[in-house]
Amino acid sequence: MNIATPPRTTADAFRDDILRHLTYEIGTDPSHAQVQDWRLALSFAVRDRIVDSWFAATRKTYEAGAKRVYYLSMEFLIGRLLEDGIVNLRLLDEARGALSQLGVDFDTVLSDEPDAALGNGGLGRLAACFLESLSTLGCPAYGYGIRYEHGLFRQSFEGGRQMEAPETWLLQRHAWEFERPEASYPIGFGGSVETKGGTTVWTPSECVFAEAFDTPIVGWQGRWANTLRLWSAKAANPFDLSSFNRGAFAEAAQPEALARTISRVLYPDDTTEQGKELRLKQEFFLTAAALRDILRRFDSEHDDLGKLPAKVAIQLNDTHPAIAGPELVRILHDERGMSFEDAMATATACLSYTNHTLLPEALESWGEGLFGRLLPRHLQIVDRIDSAHAKANPSRSLSVRADHQVKMGELSFVMAHKVNGVSALHTGLMKETVFEELHRLHPDRIVNQTNGVTPRRWLLSCNPRLSGLITETIGEGWVDDLERLKELEPSIEDAGWRQRYADAKRGNKADLAAWMAEAHGLTVDPDAMFDVQIKRLHEYKRQHLNILEAIALWQEIKDAPSGNHVPRVKIFAGKAAPGYFFAKDIIRLINDVAQVINADAATRDFFQVVFLPNYNVTLAERLIPAADLSEQISTAGKEASGTGNMKFALNGALTIGTLDGANVEIREHVGAENFFLFGMTADEVVARRKVENHAAQAIAADPRLKRALDAIKDGLFSPDEPDRYVHIVENLSGPDYFLVSSDFTDYWRASREVDAAYADAETWTRKAALNTARSGWFSSDRTIRGYMSDIWNAESLLTG
Numbered sequence: 001m002n003i004a005t006p007p008r009t010t011a012d013a014f015r016d017d018i019l020r021h022l023t024y025e026i027g028t029d030p031s032h033a034q035v036q037d038w039r040l041a042l043s044f045a046v047r048d049r050i051v052d053s054w055f056a057a058t059r060k061t062y063e064a065g066a067k068r069v070y071y072l073s074m075e076f077l078i079g080r081l082l083e084d085g086i087v088n089l090r091l092l093d094e095a096r097g098a099l100s101q102l103g104v105d106f107d108t109v110l111s112d113e114p115d116a117a118l119g120n121g122g123l124g125r126l127a128a129c130f131l132e133s134l135s136t137l138g139c140p141a142y143g144y145g146i147r148y149e150h151g152l153f154r155q156s157f158e159g160g161r162q163m164e165a166p167e168t169w170l171l172q173r174h175a176w177e178f179e180r181p182e183a184s185y186p187i188g189f190g191g192s193v194e195t196k197g198g199t200t201v202w203t204p205s206e207c208v209f210a211e212a213f214d215t216p217i218v219g220w221q222g223r224w225a226n227t228l229r230l231w232s233a234k235a236a237n238p239f240d241l242s243s244f245n246r247g248a249f250a251e252a253a254q255p256e257a258l259a260r261t262i263s264r265v266l267y268p269d270d271t272t273e274q275g276k277e278l279r280l281k282q283e284f285f286l287t288a289a290a291l292r293d294i295l296r297r298f299d300s301e302h303d304d305l306g307k308l309p310a311k312v313a314i315q316l317n318d319t320h321p322a323i324a325g326p327e328l329v330r331i332l333h334d335e336r337g338m339s340f341e342d343a344m345a346t347a348t349a350c351l352s353y354t355n356h357t358l359l360p361e362a363l364e365s366w367g368e369g370l371f372g373r374l375l376p377r378h379l380q381i382v383d384r385i386d387s388a389h390a391k392a393n394p395s396r397s398l399s400v401r402a403d404h405q406v407k408m409g410e411l412s413f414v415m416a417h418k419v420n421g422v423s424a425l426h427t428g429l430m431k432e433t434v435f436e437e438l439h440r441l442h443p444d445r446i447v448n449q450t451n452g453v454t455p456r457r458w459l460l461s462c463n464p465r466l467s468g469l470i471t472e473t474i475g476e477g478w479v480d481d482l483e484r485l486k487e488l489e490p491s492i493e494d495a496g497w498r499q500r501y502a503d504a505k506r507g508n509k510a511d512l513a514a515w516m517a518e519a520h521g522l523t524v525d526p527d528a529m530f531d532v533q534i535k536r537l538h539e540y541k542r543q544h545l546n547i548l549e550a551i552a553l554w555q556e557i558k559d560a561p562s563g564n565h566v567p568r569v570k571i572f573a574g575k576a577a578p579g580y581f582f583a584k585d586i587i588r589l590i591n592d593v594a595q596v597i598n599a600d601a602a603t604r605d606f607f608q609v610v611f612l613p614n615y616n617v618t619l620a621e622r623l624i625p626a627a628d629l630s631e632q633i634s635t636a637g638k639e640a641s642g643t644g645n646m647k648f649a650l651n652g653a654l655t656i657g658t659l660d661g662a663n664v665e666i667r668e669h670v671g672a673e674n675f676f677l678f679g680m681t682a683d684e685v686v687a688r689r690k691v692e693n694h695a696a697q698a699i700a701a702d703p704r705l706k707r708a709l710d711a712i713k714d715g716l717f718s719p720d721e722p723d724r725y726v727h728i729v730e731n732l733s734g735p736d737y738f739l740v741s742s743d744f745t746d747y748w749r750a751s752r753e754v755d756a757a758y759a760d761a762e763t764w765t766r767k768a769a770l771n772t773a774r775s776g777w778f779s780s781d782r783t784i785r786g787y788m789s790d791i792w793n794a795e796s797l798l799t800g
């Protein structure tokens with residue numbers, strides 16, 4: 001069953017392929033080719049080398065009659081694919097050599113690729129890491145998503161304020177996809193439901209086509225490739241000729257424009273769902289197209305629908321594709337004639353659901369008016385599912401339908417055979433809070449699968465200095481067996497080796513400093529501690545706690561400028577949802593504070609604050625290898641897992657963090673002595689909220705906190721508009737739901753411990769290296785193996 005590693009290529013063969021693509025595919029003479037042309041030609045040459053193993057994987061899956069995994073997700077934050085492909089195919093030297101023969105700069109070509117931002121943050125990036133691990137492990141799988149014309153908005157700052165511009169990744173040809181006009185399905189909305197002769201028929205009033213675009217996702221060493229299939233919306237009746245002939249040109253183009261709206265933009269909101277019709281349409285569009293495709297593939301191999309659960313595992317990435325439950329029941333029952341009970345049991349055996357957040361505002365629900373108008377038959381089926389569940393569980397008090405809403409979390413739970421959380425803490429909290437009653441009724445359903453990250457992108461490719469040292473020390477087996485990083489531990493005792501580890505970090509920091517100077521005109525000292533908080537802006541992630549500490553630190557240094565201060569650069573990056581005004585004000589505050597602090601000649605040598613615009617995968621790949629300190633400071637109980645935290649630890653940044661999400665497990669793995677812990681636990685957070693005036697008490701007890709808040713309130717950072725941030729100060733002094741004030745004092749203490757540790761370079765490097773050596777468990781290969789055995793019952797088709 002082994003699929004051989006594809007044959008190695010040579011730089012000469014590669015060069016010829018690039019020239020062939022440039023000439024015959026792109027139609028450009030090499031003497032006139034621009035960077036973009038070279039990039040496309042190189043991408044096609046790389047893609048050619050993926051296609052063979054892609055086809056072989058598909059053939060092998062059919063031959064073996066194997067079970068396939070289908071990962072349904074509204075988001076895939078895949079980022080750039082060229083370097084990833086080259087690294088996984090192990091063609092780095094050949095590709096570099098070929099381009100150099102052609103007189104073209106390799107790095108310039110790589111950085112010309114747009115960053116495919118078809119996701120908001122952690123949830124979408126996790127889906128991308130999973131696809132890569134599924135291919136590395138040789139598990140037959142498809143990712144199903146939407147081919148948004150515009151991904152997550154492009155962020156810039158004007159006067160410190162976040163500006164949003166549409167993201168245009170498809171402006172140039174997307175090198176990696178294959179259009180599949182033959183794989184196209186009609187998707188209906190609205191209309192009416194009739195029951196005739198015992199069968200129920202839904203006749204939609206509106207129809208769009210979902211057309212497939214396939215991107216192969218290649219695993220390590222090119223031994224296997226799976227498919228990311230993204231759906232694009234097309235009008236069923238694209239052009240109204242009679243309007244055109246009347247001269248009504250805009251009207252004639254309307255059907256096409258309306259249909260395309262469905263795949264036009266990614267909703268730019270990380271957690272809260274906009275209760276918009278378009279969002280529900282997007283969710284149904286993705287899900288219905290995916291199910292049609294899954295059943296077409298199943299029907300081509302099997303004629304007994306009873307086998308569906310043995311051949312098909314469907315993972316719902318959060319509740320966004322939760323309509324898969326009722327839609328699969330509808331197809332099996334209404335269209336295929338299965339009894340309702342069997343249809344429900346079959347669907348449940350195929351489906352499983354991952355919960356990614358407990359934030360109440362993120363638990364999706366739809367008004368029954370909207371739901372019933374768009375999906376009238378599905379509303380009936382939801383009610384039948386609900387009554388069947390109630391009948392089987394007479395003691396239950398909740399239901400999928402309540403307060404004239406359809407609750408997608410409950411629906412997903414009821415229609416899944418397994419429900420998983422994304423870290424041990426989060427899974428425990430799921431059992432105690434949102435799904436408390438459902439867990440009691442179905443005690444075996446909830447399982448944990450702690451998140452992971454792919455080591456190919458997040459160490460091998462993004463940090464060549466460190467990965468080179470690792471491979472030199474322990475060989476390259478770690479790349480697909482990350483726990484082998486443990487074998488580094490004996491070397492960490494060697495001072496010479498530690499120096500090489502420190503040199504790798506220093507080199508990455510120097511590169512980042514040079515890039516910041518060139519791209520943003522910033523001057524930072526690579527010997528200062530790089531203290532990094534990069535993630536979506538959210539009150540629960542507490543970027544405002546970090547900036548308060550920055551203000552207090554600056555004030556302290558100002559008080560004693562000749563003191564013995566540890567030089568630090570605080571680096572922020574992250575986008576706020578366009579409608580989340582408080583988060584946008586935090587961005588502006590950080591930028592305002594940065595301006596004042598960076599202009600202060602008395603403190604500049606010790607402390608700087610930088611907010612880099614437009615956080616995306618590519619920027620993460622630049623920042624994480626250069627970080628000394630990783631800020632993971634969410635209010636305990638609120639960050640389901642985090643995945644950025646794992647990437648930092650793997651790349652040798654030490655964490656300052658709360659006992660939240662996967663921080664808990666990171667600390668267990670790397671050792672408490674190599675992690676800077678602070679703050680209240682999830683239980684203490686709940687208790688603290690009940691204390692009257694908790695924020696005021698915390699402020700009264702800590703003069704540093706009071707002074708920092710006063711500086712903001714007095715307009716020190718916004719002299720042109722002194723009241724600009726009064727509402728933030730009032731929030732942190734009053735309700736302070738996320739307990740910024742109550743956690744400040746302990747955060748300050750831990751930050752000073754960080755300073756002391758950083759001042760001792762030997763000790764710091766040892767701790768950093770131990771973080772790398774002990775982070776192997778956080779590979780997404782481990783996570784995917786867990787899903788395969790505990791949830792999907794799926795097998796790898798790679799051996800040896």
Ligand code: OX2
Nearest residue numbers: 122123356357639640641642643
């Ligand atoms: C995120 C969670 O906030 C984050 O904690 C987690 O690491 C990530 O998902 C992957 O599991 N939208 N984004 C998330 O949840 C939702 C909903």
Ligand code: PLP
Nearest residue numbers: 121122535616617620642643644
């Ligand atoms: N956004 C991007 C571009 C990322 O690369 C990551 C993770 O590395 C995230 C968001 C998630 O970050 P966090 O886990 O810190 O929320």
